[in-house]
Amino acid sequence: MSGQADRDYLLGTHDEELARLGIQHRVWRPIVLDCWHRAGVTVGSRVLDVGAGPGFATVDLAEIVGPTGEVVAVERSARYVRAAAAACEQRGFRHARVQELDLMADPIPAGALDAAWCRWVACFVSSPRALVAKIARALRPGGVAIFHEYVDYASWQFAPPVPAHREFVREVMANWRAAGGEPDIAPALVGMLVEAGFVIREAVPRVFCIRPRDYAWQWPASFLAVHPERLLELGRVSPDFVERLRREARAAEANAGTLMITPMVLEIIADRAAGPH
Secondary structure, eight states, rough: HHHHHHOOOOTTOOHHHHHHHHHHHHHHHHHEEEEEHTOOOOOOEEEEETTTTTSSHHHHHHHHHHHSSSSEESSOHHHHHHHHHHHHHHHHHHTTEEEOOTTTSSSSSSOOOEEEEEOOOTTSOOOOOHHHHHHHHHHEEEEEEEEEEEEEEGGGGEESHHHHHHHHHHHHHHHHHTTOOTTOOOOHHHHHHHHEEEEEEEEEOOOOOOOOOSGGGGGHHHHHHHHHHHHHHHHHHHHEEEEEEEEHHHHHOOOOTTTOOOOEEEEEEEOOOOOOO
């Protein structure tokens, strides 16, 4: 399963993608830490990290909950599991354990947890409803589920417009759906959570409007640097298109007056009902 899971990842698990995930985590980290704080993640909390990737959030969560708490990280990619486990070991976080499993096929190996963190996972799995049900079962009554998921991926754009980028966004979304995911999963996810007995405590849109000199620019820029090659590898685009996209993106980045509006994310904090549902 492990090797196939790595090959099947829509975005790949190669070195460049791992580095991109690191940039992504650093850009989003202040927002995520504030979100966890508002959700109640604290010293002694027992937290599930759903689709943990190479463990960037796992390490942050382990640091917050401390040795009196616990972090259970689950991830399908064997390569990412090794990276996450190594990061935890390097920091001496024995209260964090990383397990390789397929969220659609395998049970989550923990229960009665205080919180679950899930970022950009529901948009990739074949059944978000099944994912919500598994998270609900892993939480104690009154536990909290925290999600970051796209609500409008097509909102990603440059101003002034970059024509090849608009084509790129359409191709990314088409490839995403062809692989069985749904980029704009957040609206449906809200309904699934309510049906599963959750109460939506907060739902906050998150979007950056950034210039080339802003550090947050590195998040979408790193995706633009890596993902066209992935689409080329999958036969979704031509080499000429990749070159045109890069040429237009470089020109936009060279203009200090360019704005980039990032794809809108919905931040959801949802409490599991304390009683039977």
